[in-house]
């Protein structure tokens with residue numbers, strides 16, 4: 161029979177497994193048992209509506225060790241695979257289409273690959289030199305899949321009668337470094353099952369040898385084999401909280417949700433009432449590799465009375481909590497509920513509300529009691545909450561506003577809006593913010609100099625979504641949000657305002673000529689009251705889009721290339737202003753060049769590209785030449 165080749169990515173992964181230096185080889189058993197358990201779930205599910213899927217044996221996983229042959233087999237009476245199934249499931253890997261996966265594979269970083277993607281069936285090649293898969297589905301012939309790794313696999317039809325799958329691993333020979341024979345030790349195998357697969361809902365059984373007194377004899381013993389169930393089978397979430405260790409929660413999370421890091425937060429609770437359910441929810445401690453791609457499947461697992469119903473039930477949580485992984489177990493939905501029916505289920509609305517409330521209170525609790533942890537959480541998933549505010553015309557803004565934190569000028573810490581409001585200065589009516597690409601960059605923004613000098617707190621907006629979400633909110637508890645980079649300044653004293661207006665009048669012709677020199681690039685040139693050490697800055701007109709939004713829109717592949725209406729502001733107390741005034745007396749054309757340089761400089765500080773870099777460079781060179789004359 162002709163050998164078939166593995167697909168490229170599979171082959172690479174296989175090579176990696178075969179040459180694995182991953183010390184955690186033992187996880188292969190967990191992977192194979194999880195697959196068996198999934199297959200049992202599928203059969204159970206089918207049997208609900210189709211009696212030909214009923215099994216005369218109870219659904220179970222059977223492990224068998226054969227020391228002579230050096231084999232360990234994992235057999236289930238689950239759904240089985242047909243020929244196409246073998247071909248597509250074992251010849252290719254689920255993640256092989258994803259760019260991230262390819263990248264990791266190229267980099268050969270196997271710890272990341274195993275951790276992030278869960279290599280599943282292929283992990284068996286870390287311990288086996290040859291694998292045989294015997295399998296059969298209801299109403300189809302049996303098939304055997306054989307592979308010795310790199311050089312491909314064969315599939316042949318067999319006369320297997322049992323529905324389900326048996327995977328036989330021919331263990332590798334021991335080496336100086338690795339003792340593969342330990343997987344032939346029933347005690348070791350039992351330990352591994354307890355460690356990784358204790359909660360599997362089906363019995364994982366194995367024949368275990370036992371020495372006992374011979375019947376009818378007092379001093380003679382005999383060895384008998386006994387079928388032993390190795391796992392406790394009580395799903396973790398159905399166990400009593402006080403009997404569960406953090407380690408239990410963590411290892412369950414990692415196995416079930418394919419993460420290699422412990423979760424940041426575990427939320428386990430049980431509710432009785434309008435709708436009764438148990439929930440085991442996790443907040444990951446890092447962003448899933450595909451979180452921002454459309455590959456990411458949000459939603460919780462749904463169980464009914466401890467039996468798996470469906471994965472990724474999206475309607476159980478709102479979008480803005482899509483980072484939450486976990487499961488819900490409720491007696492109130494029927495086992496064979498479909499996604500469509502689930503959507504219309506009124507119980508579901510109650511369930512969703514209740515879950516949403518619990519997640520929020522867990523977050524609030526973390527915000528109050530574990531601030532560092534919350535900041536870590538927020539750095540990863542804060543944008544989801546901000547999108548939540550922005551989405552659906554702001555319908556969830558009240559729900560989410562108190563979960564937001566922003567870096568702020570107040571002791572350079574993350575602050576909540578409530579904290580900001582409580583600290584507001586007397587007479588301050590607005591919440592000030594400044595946008596930029598990083599905290600460091602914002603701190604150097606000219607527009608916030610006076611604000612900070614006068615002791616106002618400024619929120620630093622470093623994400624594009626920040627400004628959009630506060631615009632959606634409009635205000636927080638009656639206090640409007642106010643950009644430091646917009647024209648109107650509400651912190652001027654009457655005196656400062658007067659001084660500004662006088663200077664404006666006195667220098668009107670200079671300012672007009674400067675505006676003209678910029679030839680429509682700005683809508684005005686004005687005397688500023690917001691600057692301290694900087695000579696000039698740009699601000700956007702109050703009505704209309706902000707400069708940050710202009711940058712954002714310009715990145716979009718298509719659509720609105722709208723621009724902010726910019727105003728160039730000049731610091732009247734800066735030496736440069738005196739220079740401009742003097743130059744204006746002598747040589748009006750010099751002022752034109754200076755204005756252009758100052759404008760380009762303000763653009764740069766603001767994070768915009770300059771209009772014409774070559775022209776700017778030439779002008780600066782001219783200035784240097786003049787200075788040396």
Ligand code: ADP
Pocket residue numbers: 191195196199236238239240241249250253254278279280281282325
């Ligand atoms: P994953 O489990 O992440 O999908 P695997 O490589 O472990 O990836 O398995 C690939 C697929 O092979 C599974 O999704 C399933 O369809 C099939 N499969 C694996 N083991 C079994 C089994 N014991 N019974 C039925 N199908 C199986």
